[in-house]
Amino acid sequence: MASKRKYRGIDQLSTRDKVVVSLMVIVPTLIVLWLVWLPAIGSVLLSFTNWDGIGPLSGIKSVGLQNYRDIATIYPPFWPAIQHNLIWLAVMFLVATPLGMLFAVLVDRGVAGTRFYQTSIYLPVVLSLALIGFIWQLIYSRDQGLINAITGGTTDWYGDPNVNLWAALVAASWRHAGYIMLLYLAGLKGVDPSLREAARIDGASESQTFFKVVFPVMRPINIIVLVVTFIESLRAFDLVWVINKGRNGLELISTLVTQNVVGEASRIGFGSALATIMLLISSVLVFIYLRIAMKEE
Amino acid sequence: MSLAADPVQERSEALLKPHEGGPQSGRRWLLPVMLALISLIWLFPLLLALVNSFRDYAFTAKNGYVSWGGFTLDNYTNAWQQADFGLHFTNSAIITIPAVILTLFLSCCVAFVVARFSYRFNLALLGFFLAANLLPPQALLIPVYRMFRAIEVPLWISDSGTLLNSFVGLILVNMAFQIGFCAFVLSNYMKALPKELYESAVIDGASVTRQFFQITLPLCRPALAALAVLQTTWIYNEFFWATVLLQQGDKFPVTSSLNNLRGQFFTDNNLVAAGSMIVAIPTLVIFFVLQRHFVAGLTLGATKG
Amino acid sequence: MTRPSSEAEYLARMVPPSVRGVDRRTLLRGALGVGALIGAGGLAACSSNSTGSTGVPTGAVTGTVTVGSNQSDAVPKAAVQSYMDAFAKANPGTTVKINTVDHNSFQENINNYLQGSPDDVFTWFAGYRMQFFAEKGLVGDISDVWKNITGMSDALKKASTAADGKQYFVPITNYPWAVFYRKSVFQEKGYEVPKTLDDLNALGAQMKKDGLAPIAFGDKDGWPAMGTFDQINLRVNGYDFHVSLMAGKESWTDPKVKKVFDTWAGILPLHQADSLGRTWQEAAQSLQQKKSGMYVLGSFLAQQFSKGAEQDDLDFFTFPEIDSTIGTDAIEAPIDGYMMSAKPKNEGGAKKLLQYISQPEAQLLALKADPSVIATNQTADTSGYTALQKKSLEYVKSAKSIAQFMDRDTRPDFASTVMIPAIQSFIKNPKDIDGLLTSIEAQKKSIFGS
Known part of the structure; x- marks a missing residue:
């Protein structure tokens, strides 16, 4: 079915088309370059200083690698944060994302009331942080929370550092599943119905149809979901921040960056060093993704 | 492959109905029951907050939240009166609407080029956009702040004379942080579109602009709807950059209304919950408006054959 | 010059x-x-x-x-x-x-x-x-x-x-930090305001017998426990050392600082358990509901009590004396x-x-x-003051020295990125004070030396 004709080269575009194509790329590129990459480079450079963010740039003094040394040696929250980020990543990959995909597939079947189901699952994504903080406080509070009231227990869901990460992950999965469902649903709607029909005529069962036919053609969407999960897990921030500003068992790298950079603390250099470490970790993974993607092109 | 919509539509509609229970029609009840159960589990925490937003704080403080009684509408009237929603809803609209539209448009442009003309260069381009999303925005705070303070713009763009304190600056930042994600998602959706569609267009001599607007964009409707919903939610709820870059309370988006309901030490959580419910309405409306695109799906098979 | x-x-x-x-x-x-x-x-x-x-x-x-x-x-x-x-x-x-x-x-x-x-x-x-x-x-x-x-x-x-x-x-x-309690509870149970640490321990033991949590405590947000540290440090080492410590001039591994944490560890069992998951408002509610006997906090605590009779039932006393040579004339009252x-x-x-x-x-x-x-x-005319305000005024007036609060008296980066996690980890594990103080000192040197 694939065409043998060569028609997809820029070379074969008219001059006007070439201008259009260039503009389509250049404008967004410039915006991202200017407002994301330029500051990112600035941030990397600042990570070698102890600047407090006040005064002219000329007053900045380099301290070499001291921030990085301090982070690895005398900054207690750093290693727990790395560990928590990895746990976060694992739970999102193994639980929340598959759950969201499953919901999308179920909702896609078009049973009566599908709009209601979609809305219910998506609602957590819409809510403001203030509300999400309150909602889970109602459930998890040690003295007044619903769980302890029903079970009669005294588990300190938010305060016990062995428990609170998992409590936060339940809340995070609750939101993440709705988000993934939405993205995946949009992908499922793009699948050619005739494929399913053909599979059904061949006598394939529902799950066979999905795994053998639908899932493979959804490959680009599957990649989206994987990458999104990855980004979200690495940048995970707001939920933990609204619970206790990322302390006492809920340390994540992004909260450490924020604690140091935002507010009066203003350890710009130190915070930038934390951010640079985060950037390095993500870059490695982006690089791996690009390698895989290139091989397949 | 046929470009005609109707036969496919009929076929897909015909498919959906008997599809429900599949061959094993004895388990037809299973799916709705499962979905209803999931929905209830997902809604439950929210309902809990909703109920408490209608309760008096003094009552819940005395009896705890796991109790019954103290119902009142006061939280809603108080929240509405105290939080200055009118002003802040307007600010949010000024920020969110242009930011979402421009983000989606520019992302479509990038994604189209990346998906339509596959070069290695384009993959690198995608990496360039995607990696930008991996940084915690807080890390970029100081450099962006310093740049905005230094860049002077005409007064008709910003009454402060610089990008700092201006809606334009905030919209630009929101765009810059979202384009990467949207471009990535859209390019993957576009890659799933059959190349044959373009083939006939090229043979017809359609320009790039026409291919973009008449073939690609209409086919990306579900993805665009999904992204529009997500982007609206995110940019609308975004508060971090707004406080840093706007600095003036009366320019703040609606999230600040909620913070205005909190005291320095003391917070009436029931009141904040009521305010949060009000604040959530616009994003819900957007979701409902665009939802039909997920329900209906595409009228055209859009998968490589 | x-x-x-x-x-x-x-x-x-x-x-x-x-x-x-x-x-x-x-x-x-x-x-x-x-x-x-x-x-x-x-x-x-x-x-x-x-x-x-x-x-x-x-x-x-x-x-x-x-x-x-x-x-x-x-x-x-x-x-x-x-x-x-x-x-x-x-x-x-x-x-x-x-x-x-x-x-x-x-x-x-x-x-x-x-x-x-x-x-x-x-x-x-x-x-x-x-x-x-x-x-x-x-x-x-x-x-x-x-x-x-x-x-x-x-x-x-x-x-x-x-x-x-x-x-x-x-x-x-301004507003004072002190030990708050409900007059009705103290009257009903015949409690006396404790003057010394021993009194406090005795009172705490009695409250426990009576089924109360002696000291309400909530440190989910990290800052309230700083107040407890300040109070104990002001009583153990006095105002000058406290201010000097906050200024980064004293070593955190000094035995004087260790004594503060040791003292705190001694009365920690009197505090409400599992404080790291509790907000100050929830802790204040336990005082209001007469489930706790006392609470070390600022007078904004009153906002958690209904106006009128309930707020009038609220009273406070200064944190008890720990060292008689230091006394109790230093208080904390942020401005x-x-x-x-x-x-x-x-x-x-x-x-x-x-x-x-x-x-x-x-x-x-x-x-x-x-x-x-x-x-x-x-x-300012104080005729319109509530009983609590009048008492606060007297309390602040009679103090010889007034500290602000840890996060107002020291570098904010030190307070928020070092002290909050450190105090929380002390509350979790009050046993390893030496290790904790060594860690604080290393970070302090890096921050104050930069």
Whole structure:
């Protein structure tokens, strides 16, 4: 079915088309370059200083690698944060994302009331942080929370550092599943119905149809979901921040960056060093993704 | 492959109905029951907050939240009166609407080029956009702040004379942080579109602009709807950059209304919950408006054959 | 060269060497001997210095004065509006434009706010947090306003003075930290206010027998437990050591600091269990519901109690004596107030407004918003005070030295990124005090040495 004709080269575009194509790329590129990459480079450079963010740039003094040394040696929250980020990543990959995909597939079947189901699952994504903080406080509070009231227990869901990460992950999965469902649903709607029909005529069962036919053609969407999960897990921030500003068992790298950079603390250099470490970790993974993607092109 | 919509539509509609229970029609009840159960589990925490937003704080403080009684509408009237929603809803609209539209448009442009003309260069381009999303925005705070303070713009763009304190600056930042994600998602959706569609267009001599607007964009409707919903939610709820870059309370988006309901030490959580419910309405409306695109799906098979 | 007072002197040493060390600035400092000029942003500092000489206008002022306010919730916001309106009314031709930003955003953005286009006058706190901006040249010298201020105690003036001996702050209200309890509970059970640590332990044991949690405790947000540390340190080591420790001049591995944590570990069993998941409001509710006997907190605790009889039932006593040679004459009472930005657009109006804020009329209007705080001006009419306010006033007046609060008395980066996690980890595991103090000291050296 694939065409043998060569028609997809820029070379074969008219001059006007070439201008259009260039503009389509250049404008967004410039915006991202200017407002994301330029500051990112600035941030990397600042990570070698102890600047407090006040005064002219000329007053900045380099301290070499001291921030990085301090982070690895005398900054207690750093290693727990790395560990928590990895746990976060694992739970999102193994639980929340598959759950969201499953919901999308179920909702896609078009049973009566599908709009209601979609809305219910998506609602957590819409809510403001203030509300999400309150909602889970109602459930998890040690003295007044619903769980302890029903079970009669005294588990300190938010305060016990062995428990609170998992409590936060339940809340995070609750939101993440709705988000993934939405993205995946949009992908499922793009699948050619005739494929399913053909599979059904061949006598394939529902799950066979999905795994053998639908899932493979959804490959680009599957990649989206994987990458999104990855980004979200690495940048995970707001939920933990609204619970206790990322302390006492809920340390994540992004909260450490924020604690140091935002507010009066203003350890710009130190915070930038934390951010640079985060950037390095993500870059490695982006690089791996690009390698895989290139091989397949 | 046929470009005609109707036969496919009929076929897909015909498919959906008997599809429900599949061959094993004895388990037809299973799916709705499962979905209803999931929905209830997902809604439950929210309902809990909703109920408490209608309760008096003094009552819940005395009896705890796991109790019954103290119902009142006061939280809603108080929240509405105290939080200055009118002003802040307007600010949010000024920020969110242009930011979402421009983000989606520019992302479509990038994604189209990346998906339509596959070069290695384009993959690198995608990496360039995607990696930008991996940084915690807080890390970029100081450099962006310093740049905005230094860049002077005409007064008709910003009454402060610089990008700092201006809606334009905030919209630009929101765009810059979202384009990467949207471009990535859209390019993957576009890659799933059959190349044959373009083939006939090229043979017809359609320009790039026409291919973009008449073939690609209409086919990306579900993805665009999904992204529009997500982007609206995110940019609308975004508060971090707004406080840093706007600095003036009366320019703040609606999230600040909620913070205005909190005291320095003391917070009436029931009141904040009521305010949060009000604040959530616009994003819900957007979701409902665009939802039909997920329900209906595409009228055209859009998968490589 | 002006000789700084002893308090000012150590505060001057809080300035990081990176800021002090640059040659040009050292030169400036040598030439002018003015601490404010040490700060980065030399231009701003220069202008603030030169404008300082214009003085407070004695006659009428005109134009618009802009005010940055963090009082964003309804009642305090209305109170701010009311005294700003009163000021505008008293000064025809003057308008006051209030830029209200919610408390949290205001605090998180203060550095950027002051370096952007700040309002002429803005709300802030006394203590290191005030000194820091003075050192950096981000706020304006208002010593001439202070020449006209009446009714403020010397302690308040000292609290408004930066390392260079000049004033940068005008107090409006303050509130004490102490041990709060319900009178009805103490009466019913026949409890006596504890005078010493032994009394406290005995009372705690009795309360436990009576089925109460002796001391309510909630540290989910990290800052409330700082108050407990401050109280114990003030009792174990006294005010001077406390201030010196906060200034980064003492070693955290000093046995004196260890004694503070040891003492705390001794009374930790009296505290409500599982405090790290509990907000202060929930802890306060346990006091209100008579499930706890006492609570070490600021007087804003009253906001969790219903107005009227319930608030009247609330009383407090000073944290018990631990060392008789140290006594109990040092307390903690954070001061809130206003500062002027470095380059106000309407300096005359700003100064006049600051002077107005120091006076009883404005302060009493401010109290309407929050009856748990007290006016700082001694001449303010106290006839409208609640019993709790009257007691607070007496308490603050009788204290020999007044600390602010850990996050107001030390570097904010040290307080938030080192001390909050450290204290929380102490609460989790009160056994490893030595390891904890070694870790704090290492981080302190890195932060204060930078």
